[in-house]
Amino acid sequence: MAGHSLTFVPLQQLRIWYTRNNLYTALSFAKHGVFVRYVKLSNFAYFRIGKRSVHQLHCCKSGGASQAASKKTVIQVLRERGLLDQTTGPEVEKLCQKPVRIYVGFDPTAESLHIGNLLGIVILRWFQAHGHQPVVLLGGATGKIGDPSGKSAERPLLDDETIAKNLQGIKRNFEQILVFSHDSFNPVEPIILNNDDWLGKMGFLEFLRDVGKYTRVGTMLGKESVRNRMNNEEGISFTEFSYQLLQAYDFVHLHKHYGVDLQAGGSDQWGNIVAGKDLARRLLGANLHGLTFPLLTSSDGRKFGKSEKGAIWLSPEKLSPFEFYQFLYQTSDADVIRLLKYLTFLPLSEIGELELSMKNSSFYKPNTAQKLLAEEVTRLVHGDEGVKFAQRVTSASSPGRLVEESILDFDTLRQLKDEIPSKEIRKEHLLKKSLIEVLVECGIMKSKSEAKRFIINGGCYINNRRVEELDRSIGQEDLVENSMLLLGIGKKQKILLVAVE
Ligand SMILES: Nc1ncnc2c1ncn2[C@@H]1O[C@H](COP(=O)(O)OP(=O)(O)OP(=O)(O)O)[C@@H](O)[C@H]1O
Numbered sequence: 001m002a003g004h005s006l007t008f009v010p011l012q013q014l015r016i017w018y019t020r021n022n023l024y025t026a027l028s029f030a031k032h033g034v035f036v037r038y039v040k041l042s043n044f045a046y047f048r049i050g051k052r053s054v055h056q057l058h059c060c061k062s063g064g065a066s067q068a069a070s071k072k073t074v075i076q077v078l079r080e081r082g083l084l085d086q087t088t089g090p091e092v093e094k095l096c097q098k099p100v101r102i103y104v105g106f107d108p109t110a111e112s113l114h115i116g117n118l119l120g121i122v123i124l125r126w127f128q129a130h131g132h133q134p135v136v137l138l139g140g141a142t143g144k145i146g147d148p149s150g151k152s153a154e155r156p157l158l159d160d161e162t163i164a165k166n167l168q169g170i171k172r173n174f175e176q177i178l179v180f181s182h183d184s185f186n187p188v189e190p191i192i193l194n195n196d197d198w199l200g201k202m203g204f205l206e207f208l209r210d211v212g213k214y215t216r217v218g219t220m221l222g223k224e225s226v227r228n229r230m231n232n233e234e235g236i237s238f239t240e241f242s243y244q245l246l247q248a249y250d251f252v253h254l255h256k257h258y259g260v261d262l263q264a265g266g267s268d269q270w271g272n273i274v275a276g277k278d279l280a281r282r283l284l285g286a287n288l289h290g291l292t293f294p295l296l297t298s299s300d301g302r303k304f305g306k307s308e309k310g311a312i313w314l315s316p317e318k319l320s321p322f323e324f325y326q327f328l329y330q331t332s333d334a335d336v337i338r339l340l341k342y343l344t345f346l347p348l349s350e351i352g353e354l355e356l357s358m359k360n361s362s363f364y365k366p367n368t369a370q371k372l373l374a375e376e377v378t379r380l381v382h383g384d385e386g387v388k389f390a391q392r393v394t395s396a397s398s399p400g401r402l403v404e405e406s407i408l409d410f411d412t413l414r415q416l417k418d419e420i421p422s423k424e425i426r427k428e429h430l431l432k433k434s435l436i437e438v439l440v441e442c443g444i445m446k447s448k449s450e451a452k453r454f455i456i457n458g459g460c461y462i463n464n465r466r467v468e469e470l471d472r473s474i475g476q477e478d479l480v481e482n483s484m485l486l487l488g489i490g491k492k493q494k495i496l497l498v499a500v501e
């Protein structure tokens with residue numbers, strides 16, 4: 001954040017801001033008494049409200065008219081950040097000069113969304129920040145069918161119970177990440193809908209007559225998702241082939257009943273989005289629009305998805321905030337700037353400064369960008385508490401730090417228990433025992449001579465403090481809250497001993 005002042009101000013005082021050149025009236029405030037961190041005020045303001053990294057942008061020149069804060073449209077902002085892949089035409093930019101409703105659909109094919117899906121949520125947040133209304137569409141019906149886009153094989157069918165459980169899980173993800181504050185300053189509260197509410201009620205004959213009749217099979221066969229599958233031996237079932245029609249009908253339904261004019265999705269969704277645009281033209285004579293954003297890929301070029309091994313889940317039950325933080329922290333230098341542009345709301349100027357300083361190695365402290373990325377995205381997904389937790393555990397699990405830096409209180413150690421190996425040992429068996437014996441008994445060292453070597457070389461830690469003496473034994477004072485002790489060997493190996501009566 002070099003170069004920008006950081007000020008903490010109560011919300012009420014934020015209503016009128018004087019900057020060096022301009023007077024702005026911030027229009028979007030959350031609840032009374034919540035503190036806002038003012039990061040930068042230029043064309044528009046970035047605020048951090050309460051626990052979430054909100055970066056609200058509803059801020060306009062004096063007079064308080066509810067005009068968009070930025071002179072840039074949301075489309076320009078997305079383009080500058082590399083978040084635009086394709087649009088259905090230049091009219092999209094025009095459309096977004098006035099408030100629109102935009103939707104992104106998510107099928108409940110797992111209990112949690114993953115980091116790839118986060119991009120769709122970030123897009124919705126950018127629209128929301130520019131005064132547009134996000135519509136989140138949960139695919140309660142489409143999830144029963146399975147989208148063939150980007151898939152090389154047929155998806156297994158999910159039963160109703162699994163879908164209901166998954167719907168609950170991903171709904172929670174949205175509630176956590178999108179801004180649902182409800183007051184007159186926030187006219188753009190998101191809407192969450194479930195397509196089972198209309199598709200589920202539609203009969204097969206009705207569908208064939210009212211939707212199928214307006215669709216050309218040749219066009220459907222031409223979609224990339226279908227072509228790819230037709231070219232392999234297994235082919236594609238009629239069920240998955242029909243998927244594009246269901247998504248197309250959603251767009252028509254959302255336009256008719258909710259005034260939605262724009263659909264967004266990852267680049268793999270292009271075919272389905274265009275199918276909706278075509279259907280709306282034929283059925284209603286309406287001109288709807290779409291845009292896609294690039295897919296988030298791993299360093300080896302594979303799309304981040306839920307089907308991939310080691311998916312980066314957004315639900316804390318499936319991946320702890322600590323692991324989530326660590327994943328982002330380990331982003332390579334080659335990827336970190338792109339991810340800062342994609343997944344955070346930090347101003348591009350700030351990211352640009354960071355990029356410059358990364359190139360000038362004498363000024364740049366390694367991993368500064370990674371830390372910023374990890375903090376911002378973890379805060380977005382898990383709130384301030386999640387960031388604090390991740391940092392506490394990170395600090396506690398790194399040996400050799402100054403003790404003050406890694407306070408090993410009971411809470412930290414208890415949370416650390418989920419992250420590193422742990423072992424229960426009877427307290428009477430542990431106290432007064434030599435460290436060398438304990439190291440071997442708990443399995444972290446293979447032999448006493450190996451344990452000795454580590455101690456002599458200064459590579460052994462009790463509660464993150466280096467052990468100097470070879471004849472060190474375990475005492476009552478080593479047990480945090482009379483119950484836990486952290487042993488560390490070298491830079492990476494850790495074990496948590498839990499003393500039981
Ligand atoms: N890695 C990714 N980067 C960007 N967007 C993604 C990524 N993965 C999924 N999306 C987008 O998230 C939305 C919902 O995707 P969906 O949950 O159906 O697929 P998925 O998570 O890729 O699932 P699967 O791994 O089973 O294919 C779509 O708009 C899709 O394009």
Ligand SMILES: N[C@@H](Cc1ccc(O)cc1)C(=O)O
Pocket residue numbers: 104105106107137139142147195246247248250251265269272
């Ligand atoms: N097809 C999308 C999810 C979706 C479902 C219904 C829609 O109307 C839109 C999007 C996907 O699999 O990623």
